[in-house]
Amino acid sequence: MFQTEKELVLTLKSVLEDFNSSAYVEIFDEVSLGYGIADLVVSNFSYSKCRWGANKSLLNSNDINIYSIVEKEEGIDFIKIIELTRQSNSTIRKSITKLVEYEYILKKNDCYFINNPYQVSFESLYAIEAKLRNWKRALKQAYRYKWFADYSYVVLDYYHINKALEELDAFKKYNVGLASVSIDGSLIRHYKPKREKPYDSKMRALFSEKTKLATS
Numbered sequence: 001m002f003q004t005e006k007e008l009v010l011t012l013k014s015v016l017e018d019f020n021s022s023a024y025v026e027i028f029d030e031v032s033l034g035y036g037i038a039d040l041v042v043s044n045f046s047y048s049k050c051r052w053g054a055n056k057s058l059l060n061s062n063d064i065n066i067y068s069i070v071e072k073e074e075g076i077d078f079i080k081i082i083e084l085t086r087q088s089n090s091t092i093r094k095s096i097t098k099l100v101e102y103e104y105i106l107k108k109n110d111c112y113f114i115n116n117p118y119q120v121s122f123e124s125l126y127a128i129e130a131k132l133r134n135w136k137r138a139l140k141q142a143y144r145y146k147w148f149a150d151y152s153y154v155v156l157d158y159y160h161i162n163k164a165l166e167e168l169d170a171f172k173k174y175n176v177g178l179a180s181v182s183i184d185g186s187l188i189r190h191y192k193p194k195r196e197k198p199y200d201s202k203m204r205a206l207f208s209e210k211t212k213l214a215t216s
Helices: 005-019 061-072 078-085 089-101 135-147 162-166 168-173 201-215
Strands: 025-032 037-044 105-108 111-114 124-131 151-157 177-181 187-191
Touching (some): 005 025, 005 124, 005 151, 005 177, 005 187, 061 089, 061 111, 061 201, 089 105, 168 177, 168 187
Parallel strands (some): 124 151
Antiparallel strands (some): 025 037, 037 124, 105 111, 177 187
């Protein structure tokens, strides 16, 4: 059995890197987007979406929030954006300037509209919570990753997998995958979840911006 969760995560990452040797797959460690810290996130993306102009900086959470507001309330003016965000004028103007420059939004008659829809940099995301044995805690945490990931998984030490297998219906109920990894690197998938639309598009976009650092 594994002695520490760190040892388990390192072995799991090594196995996943062997399985996903494509140049268009990245594995990120300890991803935090406000819903806990995922031990690993596997990103699959297409060649065309990997390209990112070196002259562009990444969108931050304020930029993404304002884009989301314009997307929901097209034809919104500056005053209304202030009311909804409660950000300073300078912060909002900085984000709007960036969004207009990158052609995400446009200004017309003192109001803002979507110009080009935001596209995430990846095709799909797999978020993973790894634990030695505590499947209940792992399931609870993995469920939270569904806010931004297409698939969410719990991965346990194979030595301790039996308790979780007895409660497989709980994983099916919450559409969270279950897998196990052994100390020799054998990975077994016990339940494959269905792909599900993430709950929070803003968190997904924020992660998308982070992936551009790895693909630029």
